[in-house]
Amino acid sequence: MNLKKKIFSVVIFIFIVALAIWFFTGGVPCIALEIHKQDAIKGVSVTGRVATTEDVQVTPEVTATIEKILVKTEQEVEKGQELAYLNKDEILGQLSTAEARVSVARATLARTRIEYQDALSDEKRYKKLFEIGAVSKRALEERTLRREQLKETIIQTQNEIEAAQGQLSTTREQFDNYTVRAPISGIITEKLVSTGDIVSPQQNLFRLVGPEFIFLGVDVEENELDSIKLGQDALVIFDAYPDRVFRQKVIRIAREVDFVTGTFIVRIRRPEVKDVKILVGMTLDATIILEEYKNVMIIPSDFVTQENNKTFVFKKVNYFARKTEIKTKQFDNNRVLVEKGLDEGDVILKRIGTGKLKDNTKIKVEEFREK
Numbered sequence: 233m234n235l236k237k238k239i240f241s242v243v244i245f246i247f248i249v250a251l252a253i254w255f256f257t258g259g260v261p262c263i264a265l266e267i268h269k270q271d272a273i274k275g276v277s278v279t280g281r282v283a284t285t286e287d288v289q290v291t292p293e294v295t296a297t298i299e300k301i302l303v304k305t306e307q308e309v310e311k312g313q314e315l316a317y318l319n320k321d322e323i324l325g326q327l328s329t330a331e332a333r334v335s336v337a338r339a340t341l342a343r344t345r346i347e348y349q350d351a352l353s354d355e356k357r358y359k360k361l362f363e364i365g366a367v368s369k370r371a372l373e374e375r376t377l378r379r380e381q382l383k384e385t386i387i388q389t390q391n392e393i394e395a396a397q398g399q400l401s402t403t404r405e406q407f408d409n410y411t412v413r414a415p416i417s418g419i420i421t422e423k424l425v426s427t428g429d430i431v432s433p434q435q436n437l438f439r440l441v442g443p444e445f446i447f448l449g450v451d452v453e454e455n456e457l458d459s460i461k462l463g464q465d466a467l468v469i470f471d472a473y474p475d476r477v478f479r480q481k482v483i484r485i486a487r488e489v490d491f492v493t494g495t496f497i498v499r500i501r502r503p504e505v506k507d508v509k510i511l512v513g514m515t516l517d518a519t520i521i522l523e524e525y526k527n528v529m530i531i532p533s534d535f536v537t538q539e540n541n542k543t544f545v546f547k548k549v550n551y552f553a554r555k556t557e558i559k560t561k562q563f564d565n566n567r568v569l570v571e572k573g574l575d576e577g578d579v580i581l582k583r584i585g586t587g588k589l590k591d592n593t594k595i596k597v598e599e600f601r602e603k
Contacts, residue, residue, distance in 0.1 A: 259596030261584040264548055265535060266602045269527045269576050273467070274563060275519040276459060280450030282502065282514040287445070288416055290438040292318060293409035298429050303438070305423050306511055309414045315438060318410040318431070327407060330400040337393040344385050351379040418442040421512050441512055447483065448500040450518050454489045457496065461485075465521045466500050470514055478503040482520060529570040530563055535582045546589045548579040548597075555591035 296318035303315050355375040361367040422439035425431060448468060452460060462485060468478045484499035500518060502510050536558075537544050543560050546553040558573030574580070583589050584598055 259551065259594040260553070260587075260589060261598045262553070262581040262589070262595045263584060263599045263601065264579050264581055264597045265531065266579050266600070267529050267531060267570075267574055267576060268602065269529055272525045272528060272530050272563070272569075273519065273521055274523040274525070275467075275521045276452060276456050277517070277519050278450040278452050278498070279515070279517055280448060280500075281516065282510055282512050283447060283449040284441045284445045284512050285447065286442070287421065288418070288440045288442070289436040290315065290412065290415065290440055291434055291436055292412055292431050293433060294318065294323075294406065295430070295432040296320075296322065296410060298425055298427050298431060298437075301423070301425070301427055303420050303423075305420055306509065307420045309418065309420060309440070311414055311417045313414045314411055315414055315420075316412040316425075318412065320407070320410045323403065323407050323410055327400075327403045330396065330403045333396040334393065334400055337389055337396050341386065341389040341393060344382055344389055348379065348382040348386060351375065351382050355379045412437060414440060416440065416442050419446075419511065443502075443504075446502050446510060446512065448480065448502055448516060448518070450498050450500060450516075450520075451493065451495040452498050452520070454494050454496060457489070459522055460498055460520060466518045467521065468500065468503070468516055468518045470510075470516045472514055473508060476508070478505070525569070529574060529576065530567050531570060531574075531580065532582075533566055533568055535580050536560065536568055537588070545574070546581040546591075547574070548581055548595065551594055553581050553589045553591065553593045553595050555589075 298316055299319045300317045301315070302317070303309060303313075309315065355372070355378075358367055358372045358375045362369065362372045418440045420438055421441050423437075424439070425435075425437050431437060460482065462482055464482045466480050466482060468480050469476070470478075480501045480503060482498055483501045486497040489496045498520070500520075531545070535545055537546075543558050544555055545558055547556045548554075556573055559571045560568040561571060563569045581589060581595060581597075589595070
């Protein structure tokens with residue numbers, strides 16, 4: 233009896249040891265993924281730059297030397313703001329000459345009017361003397377000629393004053409041209425001259441871009457042409473602000489595809505945020521949103537198998553792989569959206585290495601992930 237008990241005990245021990253060895257060492261090596269519901273975005277990922285449809289070239293009205301530049305590149309300016317001063321020595325000389333010409337002409341007019349009054353009185357006096365025979369006709373004619381000459385001088389001087397005042401007004405108007413001002417509100421994107429340079433009309437001094445002309449331009453693959461619509465949202469990240477995401481709108485879609493790159497240009501509205509500088513030429517990444525999902529389960533495609541037009545995953549049930557049919561739809565190139573067959577918190581499996589899992593196969597989890 234004791235012998236039977238010993239044999240039975242040995243058998244039980246061997247069974248337990250074998251079970252332990254099987255339990256701890258056996259099984260197909262797998263990666264396990266715990267499923268959780270999440271919000272997700274299906275979109276088209278693109279890259280691009282900040283661009284502009286139009287810019288303004290700021291040019292001087294006169295030829296002069298730049299005396300002082302008042303702005304810097306990337307500075308925001310308002311319409312009418314002073315950008316640079318041109319040397320005014322020449323125009324100041326012209327202004328002084330014009331003012332002197334007006335003063336001289338006015339003095340001449342005043343003096344001539346006095347002389348005219350004297351000549352007029354002298355002529356009247358000689359007429360009376362001529363009538364009584366006290367002076368000759370020639371003497372009277374000389375006084376009349378003198379009065380007519382002074383009258384003509386007054387008319388000429390008045391014309392000279394009018395012309396001098398016109399020249400003075402023109403010079404004063406030109407004086408303002410020696411201050412270069414911003415023609416529109418915008419951003420100075422380029423400074424093309426330096427202090428001391430001699431500039432002339434039609435020469436570009438600054439490049440100025442109005443905020444209303446700035447947009448985000450991205451290149452989209454032509455196979456996405458039917459997917460992109462006006463008004464779609466886009467999530468934008470600038471290389472200059474990698475920790476901030478801006479939600480913007482698609483505002484324009486190109487009507488032609490570049491035959492070299494196979495892409496078409498999409499314009500996205502620029503962010504209008506006070507603490508963020510959006511400069512022409514900045515690089516960016518964007519995702520144009522096609523669909524948004526709330527509280528859904530999305531799993532990697534490589535955890536999914538297809539058999540006889542049915543879709544399966546292997547779900548972890550204790551230490552075994554349980555083949556489970558699910559219903560899905562394609563989410564993107566690497567993931568599917570689970571519509572039926574899994575619950576939140578389920579763990580699905582993918583075999584490490586070659587080969588496939590089979591239903592009720594014992595598994596060994598080598599890596600555990602949470603989705």
